[in-house]
Amino acid sequence: MPASLLPIVRPRVAWLVALAPLLLAVLAIGLLGEGERAQQPTDSLPRGLDSTLAAQLDAQLGDDEQDVAIVLFTADDAGPMTADALAPAVRAAGGVPQSLTIAPDGGAAFAVVPVTAASATDTVDKVDALRTTLADAVPEGVRAQVTGPAGIQADLAKVFDGANTRLLLATAAVVAVLLVLTYRSPVLWLVPLLVVGVADRLAAILATQAMAALDVAWNESTVGILSVLVFGAGTNYALLLISRYRDELGRHESRHEAMSLALRRTAEPVLASATTVVLGLLTLLLSLTPSTRGIGLACAVGIVVAASFVLAVLPALLVLFGRWVFWPRAPRVGTTPLAERTSLWHRVGGVVRRRPGVLVAATTAVLAVLAVGLLRVETGLGRADQFLDEPEAISAGERLAESFPAGTSSPTEVLTRADAADVLATVEQTPGVVSAQVAGEGGGVSRIDVVLDATPGSAAARACLEDLRSALEEYDDTHVAGEEAEALDERDGAARDRKVVLPLILAVVLLALLLLLRSLVAPVLLVATVLATYAASMGASWWLFTGPLGFAALDVQVPLFAFLFLVALGVDYNIFLVTRAREEAREHGTRDGMLRALAATGGVITSAGVLLGAVFAVLGVLPLVVLAQLGVVVCLGVLLDTLVVRTVLVPALAVLLGDRFWWPSSSRRQAGTAT
The missing domain is CATH 3.30.70 (Alpha-Beta Plaits)
Known part of the structure; x- marks a missing residue:
C-alpha cells in the first residue's frame, strides 16, 4: 500500500470514516431533533425601523399575545x-x-x-x-x-403545514432521477444520495439547535431553503469527486490510490467553493431583518456539513464498495482519460479554439440582451400577491374592500407615549385617514387604530402611510405599525441590505478567487462573468414573471437572495473549471490546458448545473410567490452560467488571453503550485 495514501481511504480506516459519522448523524437526528423557538412579531421586521419600534411599544401594553x-x-x-x-x-x-x-x-x-x-x-x-x-x-x-x-x-x-416534507421529498426525487440519468447505474446514485440526505437532516438539526441557542430568528422557509441548498451544493461536490475518481480508476489498479489522488485534486476546488459560499452566506448576518440573518447562519452551517460529508464520508464509502458500484459501466485500467476523449465537450473546445473572439462577443451580446429586463424590474408585492393559491383571508379582504373603506381589512396602528388625544387629533387630520380611535392604553403607551381609504399594497396606501409618519414626527416615541407599515419598512430594509451586503458578497468572492488562483486577471474576469449572469437571469426572469406567470412585481427579498446564490454558487463552476485548467496548463500551456479542462469537466459540471437548477426550481412546490420567484431566478441563472458562461465565455477568454489570463503569475508556475 503506497505511503502517500490519504488516511481516510486506507482499508482499515475507511470503515470507521464511512460508518462513524453516519451513525453519529443518525443518533443526532433521532435524539436531538430540530431546535425550537417561539416566533416573535419582530422576526421579519428590519431592526430599528418604525414598525419594529412600534411592535416593541405594543409589547408594553400587556396584550402582546x-x-x-x-x-x-x-x-x-x-x-x-x-x-x-x-x-x-x-x-x-x-x-x-x-x-x-x-x-x-x-x-x-x-x-x-x-x-x-x-x-x-x-x-x-x-x-x-x-x-x-x-x-x-x-x-x-x-x-x-x-x-x-x-x-x-x-x-x-x-x-407551510407539511410543506417542508413535500419539499424534501420532491428535492430528493429530483436529485435521484438526475443522478440515475448521469451515472446510468442502478447502484451508484444511491451512495451520494444517502450521504447528502443524511447531511441534509443533520444540517437542519445543527442549524436550528444553534439558532435556538443563540436566539436567532428563523421560520419554516429557512429550513426549506437550507434543504435545497444542502442537496444542491452537496450533490455538486459529490459529482465532481466521483467524476475525478472514475478518471483515476482508469489510471490506477488500486481503488485506494485512485481515490487518494482524486480526493487530493478535488478537495481544493470543493473547499474553495464551500468557503466562498459560507463567507457569502455569513454576510447576511449584517442584514437588518432577523429572519434574513437566520437564513444566512442556517445555510452556512448546511454548506459546512455538506462539504464535510462529501470530502470525508463519501470517499470512504466509495472505496469500500469498490469498482462494482459503477456497474454496468465500471472503469477499467487503461481507459482514456476524459481530457483526451473525443466528446461533445472536446468538439466545443475546438470551436472555442478557432473563434474565441467571435464567441466572446456573441455570448456577451446574448447576456446583455437578456439583462435589459433588469432595467424594468420592480419590487414590492401587495398582500394579495404573495400567495400562489389565494387563501380565504385574502379573498375575504378583497370582498371587504368592495363594501367598506379599502383599509378595513388591514388596519394601521399608531403606538405612542405622547398624549393620546393630541396624537389622535393629528391622525384624524391626515389625508387618506377614514377613521381613528384609541383602542388600548397601558404601561404609559397608547394604541390608536387607524383605517385608511387606500387599497392595501397600493402606491396610494404607501403614500398615505408616509404622510402619516411625517405628520407624527413632532411627537416623541410615536411609531406607525400594521401590515402596510411593515411592508413599507421591509422594502426600505431590503434596499439598505442590498447596498451593504451585495458589495460584501462580491468582495468575498473576489478575495477567495485571488487567494485560490494567485492571479489578478482571472479572478476579475470570473467575477465579471458571474455578475453578467446575475443581470441576465434577473432580466430574463422579469420578462417571464410579467408575461406567462403574471406576477406584478418581485418580492423585495428576491434580488438579494438571488444575487447571493448566483454569485456564490455560480462561481463554483468557474472554480471547478479553472482549477482543472491550471492543473492541465502545467504540461500543455494555458490555451490547451483550458480546452482539456473543458473536455474533462464539461459533462460533470453540466450535470451539476442542471441538477442545482432543478433543485432550486423545486421551491415552486411551496405556495409562496417569493420562493417560486427565487427558484426561477436561480434556476435560470445556474443554467446560463453552466451552459453559456462556463462552457463558452470563460474558455474563450482564456484562449484569447493565453498566459495573460494568469497574470501576474505564469500558467506553468500556477499549475505547479496546484499539484
Whole structure:
C-alpha cells in the first residue's frame, strides 16, 4: 500500500470514516431533533425601523399575545342582513355585537373579534376554531369568512403545514432521477444520495439547535431553503469527486490510490467553493431583518456539513464498495482519460479554439440582451400577491374592500407615549385617514387604530402611510405599525441590505478567487462573468414573471437572495473549471490546458448545473410567490452560467488571453503550485 495514501481511504480506516459519522448523524437526528423557538412579531421586521419600534411599544401594553380577526358576513340573495340576525354569530365568535358594522345595502357586514394566541401554531388553531364556530352559527343564506391580521397570519402559517416534507421529498426525487440519468447505474446514485440526505437532516438539526441557542430568528422557509441548498451544493461536490475518481480508476489498479489522488485534486476546488459560499452566506448576518440573518447562519452551517460529508464520508464509502458500484459501466485500467476523449465537450473546445473572439462577443451580446429586463424590474408585492393559491383571508379582504373603506381589512396602528388625544387629533387630520380611535392604553403607551381609504399594497396606501409618519414626527416615541407599515419598512430594509451586503458578497468572492488562483486577471474576469449572469437571469426572469406567470412585481427579498446564490454558487463552476485548467496548463500551456479542462469537466459540471437548477426550481412546490420567484431566478441563472458562461465565455477568454489570463503569475508556475 503506497505511503502517500490519504488516511481516510486506507482499508482499515475507511470503515470507521464511512460508518462513524453516519451513525453519529443518525443518533443526532433521532435524539436531538430540530431546535425550537417561539416566533416573535419582530422576526421579519428590519431592526430599528418604525414598525419594529412600534411592535416593541405594543409589547408594553400587556396584550402582546392578542391579535384581531375581522369576520366578514356576506348575504346570498335572501335579502339585506340585520344586526339582530348576526348578533348570535358575533357572540359565538367571541366578539361583541356593538363591533358589527353593516354596509348600506345590507349585503355585507363585518365584526372585529379578538384572538389571543401564544404562537403562530396557536393562531392557526384559534382561527380554524373560529371558522368552524361561525359556519355553525350564521343564519341561513349568510356566509362568514375570517380575514384581518389574525386570519392572514393563520393562512400564512398553514401554507407551510407539511410543506417542508413535500419539499424534501420532491428535492430528493429530483436529485435521484438526475443522478440515475448521469451515472446510468442502478447502484451508484444511491451512495451520494444517502450521504447528502443524511447531511441534509443533520444540517437542519445543527442549524436550528444553534439558532435556538443563540436566539436567532428563523421560520419554516429557512429550513426549506437550507434543504435545497444542502442537496444542491452537496450533490455538486459529490459529482465532481466521483467524476475525478472514475478518471483515476482508469489510471490506477488500486481503488485506494485512485481515490487518494482524486480526493487530493478535488478537495481544493470543493473547499474553495464551500468557503466562498459560507463567507457569502455569513454576510447576511449584517442584514437588518432577523429572519434574513437566520437564513444566512442556517445555510452556512448546511454548506459546512455538506462539504464535510462529501470530502470525508463519501470517499470512504466509495472505496469500500469498490469498482462494482459503477456497474454496468465500471472503469477499467487503461481507459482514456476524459481530457483526451473525443466528446461533445472536446468538439466545443475546438470551436472555442478557432473563434474565441467571435464567441466572446456573441455570448456577451446574448447576456446583455437578456439583462435589459433588469432595467424594468420592480419590487414590492401587495398582500394579495404573495400567495400562489389565494387563501380565504385574502379573498375575504378583497370582498371587504368592495363594501367598506379599502383599509378595513388591514388596519394601521399608531403606538405612542405622547398624549393620546393630541396624537389622535393629528391622525384624524391626515389625508387618506377614514377613521381613528384609541383602542388600548397601558404601561404609559397608547394604541390608536387607524383605517385608511387606500387599497392595501397600493402606491396610494404607501403614500398615505408616509404622510402619516411625517405628520407624527413632532411627537416623541410615536411609531406607525400594521401590515402596510411593515411592508413599507421591509422594502426600505431590503434596499439598505442590498447596498451593504451585495458589495460584501462580491468582495468575498473576489478575495477567495485571488487567494485560490494567485492571479489578478482571472479572478476579475470570473467575477465579471458571474455578475453578467446575475443581470441576465434577473432580466430574463422579469420578462417571464410579467408575461406567462403574471406576477406584478418581485418580492423585495428576491434580488438579494438571488444575487447571493448566483454569485456564490455560480462561481463554483468557474472554480471547478479553472482549477482543472491550471492543473492541465502545467504540461500543455494555458490555451490547451483550458480546452482539456473543458473536455474533462464539461459533462460533470453540466450535470451539476442542471441538477442545482432543478433543485432550486423545486421551491415552486411551496405556495409562496417569493420562493417560486427565487427558484426561477436561480434556476435560470445556474443554467446560463453552466451552459453559456462556463462552457463558452470563460474558455474563450482564456484562449484569447493565453498566459495573460494568469497574470501576474505564469500558467506553468500556477499549475505547479496546484499539484
